[in-house]
Amino acid sequence: MSDFTVLRADAMLTPGGVVTPAELEFDSGGSITYVGPPRADSSVTHDLAGHALMPGLVNGHTHSAMTLQRGVSDDDDFMTWLGKVQDVEQRLTHDDLVAGLELALLEMIETGTVAFADMYYWDEELIERVRASGMRVFAGLACSATDHVAYPTVSPITGAEVLDETERLAAKYREDPLVRVGFAPHAPYTCTPEFLREVRERAIASGIPIHTHVSESAAEVAQLTEQYGKTPGEHLDSLEFFDANVHAAHCVHLTENEIVTFARTGTSVSHNPVSNLKLGNGVAPLPEMIASGVRLAMGTDSVASNNSLDLFEELKHATILHRGARQDAGAVLAPSTLHIATQGGAEAIGFPLSGALEVGKFADVIAVDLGVTTFAPLQATALVSHLVFGATGRDVAHVFIGGRHVYADGKHLTLDAAAVRARATEVRARLTA
Amino acid sequence: MSDFTVLRADAMLTPGGVVTPAELEFDSGGSITYVGPPRADSSVTHDLAGHALMPGLVNGHTHSAMTLQRGVSDDDDFMTWLGKVQDVEQRLTHDDLVAGLELALLEMIETGTVAFADMYYWDEELIERVRASGMRVFAGLACSATDHVAYPTVSPITGAEVLDETERLAAKYREDPLVRVGFAPHAPYTCTPEFLREVRERAIASGIPIHTHVSESAAEVAQLTEQYGKTPGEHLDSLEFFDANVHAAHCVHLTENEIVTFARTGTSVSHNPVSNLKLGNGVAPLPEMIASGVRLAMGTDSVASNNSLDLFEELKHATILHRGARQDAGAVLAPSTLHIATQGGAEAIGFPLSGALEVGKFADVIAVDLGVTTFAPLQATALVSHLVFGATGRDVAHVFIGGRHVYADGKHLTLDAAAVRARATEVRARLTA
Numbered sequence: 100m101s102d103f104t105v106l107r108a109d110a111m112l113t114p115g116g117v118v119t120p121a122e123l124e125f126d127s128g129g130s131i132t133y134v135g136p137p138r139a140d141s142s143v144t145h146d147l148a149g150h151a152l153m154p155g156l157v158n159g160h161t162h163s164a165m166t167l168q169r170g171v172s173d174d175d176d177f178m179t180w181l182g183k184v185q186d187v188e189q190r191l192t193h194d195d196l197v198a199g200l201e202l203a204l205l206e207m208i209e210t211g212t213v214a215f216a217d218m219y220y221w222d223e224e225l226i227e228r229v230r231a232s233g234m235r236v237f238a239g240l241a242c243s244a245t246d247h248v249a250y251p252t253v254s255p256i257t258g259a260e261v262l263d264e265t266e267r268l269a270a271k272y273r274e275d276p277l278v279r280v281g282f283a284p285h286a287p288y289t290c291t292p293e294f295l296r297e298v299r300e301r302a303i304a305s306g307i308p309i310h311t312h313v314s315e316s317a318a319e320v321a322q323l324t325e326q327y328g329k330t331p332g333e334h335l336d337s338l339e340f341f342d343a344n345v346h347a348a349h350c351v352h353l354t355e356n357e358i359v360t361f362a363r364t365g366t367s368v369s370h371n372p373v374s375n376l377k378l379g380n381g382v383a384p385l386p387e388m389i390a391s392g393v394r395l396a397m398g399t400d401s402v403a404s405n406n407s408l409d410l411f412e413e414l415k416h417a418t419i420l421h422r423g424a425r426q427d428a429g430a431v432l433a434p435s436t437l438h439i440a441t442q443g444g445a446e447a448i449g450f451p452l453s454g455a456l457e458v459g460k461f462a463d464v465i466a467v468d469l470g471v472t473t474f475a476p477l478q479a480t481a482l483v484s485h486l487v488f489g490a491t492g493r494d495v496a497h498v499f500i501g502g503r504h505v506y507a508d509g510k511h512l513t514l515d516a517a518a519v520r521a522r523a524t525e526v527r528a529r530l531t532a
Numbered sequence: 533m534s535d536f537t538v539l540r541a542d543a544m545l546t547p548g549g550v551v552t553p554a555e556l557e558f559d560s561g562g563s564i565t566y567v568g569p570p571r572a573d574s575s576v577t578h579d580l581a582g583h584a585l586m587p588g589l590v591n592g593h594t595h596s597a598m599t600l601q602r603g604v605s606d607d608d609d610f611m612t613w614l615g616k617v618q619d620v621e622q623r624l625t626h627d628d629l630v631a632g633l634e635l636a637l638l639e640m641i642e643t644g645t646v647a648f649a650d651m652y653y654w655d656e657e658l659i660e661r662v663r664a665s666g667m668r669v670f671a672g673l674a675c676s677a678t679d680h681v682a683y684p685t686v687s688p689i690t691g692a693e694v695l696d697e698t699e700r701l702a703a704k705y706r707e708d709p710l711v712r713v714g715f716a717p718h719a720p721y722t723c724t725p726e727f728l729r730e731v732r733e734r735a736i737a738s739g740i741p742i743h744t745h746v747s748e749s750a751a752e753v754a755q756l757t758e759q760y761g762k763t764p765g766e767h768l769d770s771l772e773f774f775d776a777n778v779h780a781a782h783c784v785h786l787t788e789n790e791i792v793t794f795a796r797t798g799t800s801v802s803h804n805p806v807s808n809l810k811l812g813n814g815v816a817p818l819p820e821m822i823a824s825g826v827r828l829a830m831g832t833d834s835v836a837s838n839n840s841l842d843l844f845e846e847l848k849h850a851t852i853l854h855r856g857a858r859q860d861a862g863a864v865l866a867p868s869t870l871h872i873a874t875q876g877g878a879e880a881i882g883f884p885l886s887g888a889l890e891v892g893k894f895a896d897v898i899a900v901d902l903g904v905t906t907f908a909p910l911q912a913t914a915l916v917s918h919l920v921f922g923a924t925g926r927d928v929a930h931v932f933i934g935g936r937h938v939y940a941d942g943k944h945l946t947l948d949a950a951a952v953r954a955r956a957t958e959v960r961a962r963l964t965a
Contacts, residue, residue, distance in 0.1 A: 166908070166909070167909060169907075169908070169909065169917075169922070170911060170914035170917040170918060170921075170922075173866060173914075173917040173920075173921060174861070174862070174865045174866055175861060176860075176861040176862060177861060180861070202905070202908055202909070205905050206905040206906060206908075209905060317859055372856075373848075373852060375856055376852035376853055376855055376856030376857075377851075377852040377855060377856070377861070377921070378855070378861055379855040379856060379858070379859050379860045379861030379862070379863065380856065380859065381856055381859045382856055382857065405921065406906070406917065406918075406921040406922045407906045407921070407922050408906075409906065412845075412848075415806075415845075416849070418810075419806060419809035419810040420809055420853070420856075422809055422810060422811070422812040423805075423808055423809030423810070423812060423813065423814055423815055423853075424809075424815065424857060425812070426750055426812050426813065426814045427609075427812050428607070428608060428609040428610060428613070428810070428811055428812030429607070429609060429812070430812065432607045433606060433607055470953075471926075472635070472638050472639040472642060472949070472953065473639060473839070473840045473841075473842065474602075475599070475602070475635055475639075475953045475956050475957060476599070476600060476602065476635070476953075476956040476957040476959065476960035476961075477957055478603060478960065478964070481603035481606075484602075484603040484606040484839065485603060485839075487606075488603075488606060488810070488838065488839040488840070489602070489603075489839045489840050491924045491926055493904075493924055493926035493927070494926070516905070520903075520905065520908045520909075523908050523909040524908060524909040524910055526909065527909035527911065528909075531911070
């Protein structure tokens with residue numbers, strides 16, 4: 100058996116443009132060894148005629164186990180929503196978290212996502228579930244205060260213990276190409292300055308990244324302005340928080356000054372337009388963040404505020420929303436959002452070898468079925484348009500992560516889809532009984 | 533063989549709420565004779581276990597044959613886009629229009645749309661193609677001036693002749709439950725007041741409805757304000773245009789006064805958020821239109837500004853966009869948009885017997901596959917949430933229109949899908965060569 104795997108397809112999206120027809124080869128270590136037109140002497144492993152190859156999508160911000168809360172609160176304002184969601188969280192068991200996480204893995208894989216940044220309760224068993232699925236995770240261990248017990252029914256550990264556990268897990272998985280572990284202080288409005296300072300110091304000392312929420316709602320900005328006389332970004336900056344490696348979700352209400360600070364400090368932002376719209380939080384200044392060179396990812400947030408983990412949906416929303424909101428069809432262009440949802444996100448959440456189909460990078464590649472009516476009349480050279488404005492996650496036929504084939508022709512190869520769905524349904528029935 | 537067809541499903545959306553499990557029966561004339569829980573003595577024709585039944589969606593505004601222009605101009609402003617699109621239009625033949633129309637019928641049916649309001653070149657052959665597909669159409673014959681020849685390569689008839697032909701076709705199809713024919717003067721900024729007056733008089737005399745564009749872009753409002761000292765709606769009102777039965781697309785820039793006028797005159801509006809965002813035209817005042825009692829439909833516009841005809845996408849955009857734009861999660865709720873995309877749209881475009889699953893209405897019903905991961909953990913009572921926030925047109929498994937089974941388990945029963953797609957691809961290659 101050859102040490103190389105060769106995919107052939109009708110078209111392929113590479114950093115250098117669309118290749119049509121196309122061939123991609125990777126070695127047994129899961130690294131790409133060739134991208135380009137089909138070579139005469141290749142031994143083709145997977146003939147994906149009728150498909151386009153593109154880098155797998157990267158979800159910049161989610162709370163994966165919250166799939167269990169899909170539809171729990173869909174027509175409520177942010178604070179009512181938060182109350183209902185947290186009420187369910189107080190009844191979660193560890194088994195429930197496994198069920199919710201695996202449902203999220205199922206949905207992310209089958210809609211073409213290969214890596215995700217998460218903030219929730221995380222421990223070794225949950226990380227091992229992700230590794231078994233084949234996905235890459237930046238797992239942020241949620242916490243909000245030294246003495247606060249966030250998930251009493253799952254594991255009654257305090258915020259201080261969470262920080263210790265984060266350091267232990269980060270060390271354990273330091274060499275694992277599928278796993279990054281980070282601190283995840285919830286948000287500047289839920290964490291004290293003292294706690295944020297401690298996280299910052301530990302993060303800088305250990306080189307462990309931070310995943311947090313910043314400026315999600317106008318209420319948060321008002322609260323911090325009243326409390327500290329500063330916006331959330333200014334407040335964090337005054338704590339020198341951005342000296343650490345920070346990945347900030349939402350950033351709906353960033354000011355010009357905050358955008359400059361984020362760009363200067365290399366702080367990355369996950370833009371999550373569907374969640375921001377659905378919860379009534381607003382429209383983030385994406386065009387300004389792009390123009391200022393802020394490192395950007397694209398995220399779905401949890402299904403409780405979306406209600407899907409399909410990044411293709413997010414791509415279309417992110418591309419057209421700002422054009423309409425500003426009455427400027429040039430405000431955000433399709434190639435830009437596609438970059439954010441792939442290479443940009445991969446770099447932002449710490450998997451710089453994912454997100455692009457080029458030699459030396461991970462073979463994190465998905466095949467999209469070009470036969471769907473929404474792509475007709477098909478023009479392979481218009482592939483970016485087809486993918487951004489016409490595709491949905493339902494069109495993903497194959498997913499490879501680091502060369503591992505995890506999804507083939509609509510079938511999961513690493514998860515028992517029917518069992519995962521059934522288990523989540525059982526858990527949900529109990530939680531909402 | 534029985535004169536009745538009985539569908540059984542896990543859940544059904546009716547005006548009275550969600551029925552779970554559910555049964556729907558229709559007679560050989562295509563009228564619904566029963567909706568409710570399964571009856572003990574029914575002879576079930578289609579056991580749709582694992583599916584939900586809902587009314588078929590209604591597309592309030594499109595230019596269906598423009599599927600041929602998918603991806604022609606995706607990152608341009610409105611006027612550049614219009615130029616590119618019209619350039620292609622000048623090369624269209626009648627056969628091309630058939631190819632484009634049939635591709636649109638394919639896409640609409642398989643994404644769960646049963647009726648649509650269209651504005652383009654229309655003649656008897658094109659209408660017969662729609663009838664053969666089983667869909668319902670409100671066909672507006674586009675025109676913009678008495679002596680203007682809009683589609684010289686298709687049929688060199690003037691605007692005056694288009695008005696005559698509209699009246700002839702409207703009379704011919706008056707009793708046809710699948711067809712309505714209407715006048716379609718393009719827009720107040722492209723038609724002279726004299727032409728609009730003539731259309732109005734003919735429409736009132738004959739009872740023929742009108743389909744037009746109103747206040748799509750800020751440029752249009754500026755142009756009319758400069759020309760007439762009036763906004764588009766005020767200008768039309770001053771011509772007493774709304775005394776006719778008018779269906780207006782877009783209405784992005786309606787003022788409070790115009791909204792009052794629309795509500796008072798029963799003028800209906802097709803809200804097309806994706807197109808309005810993508811072309812940078814803005815965000816329509818949907819919450820105010822709902823609050824004022826304006827008759828509302830939801831539309832995709834053509835694929836050239838979308839790029840899909842999937843109304844499920846439009847549903848999610850319409851529901852969350854206004855919440856975000858106003859920072860008010862209560863601005864638009866899911867049951868409201870679902871009503872607009874079904875019963876509201878059906879009434880607005882002249883098919884009041886479509887759009888709702890109740891006794892006496894048309895059996896215009898679609899079955900949505902509840903097995904997709906994006907609906908898990910499934911809760912049938914949260915059906916509205918699942919459909920509005922989680923469904924895509926890809927999840928539609930069956931479509932019945934007036935009881936006729938036009939789409940079954942992903943297979944078209946009235947159109948040769950492969951041939952339609954291939955033909956559109958050929959035509960596109962020639963048009964963009």
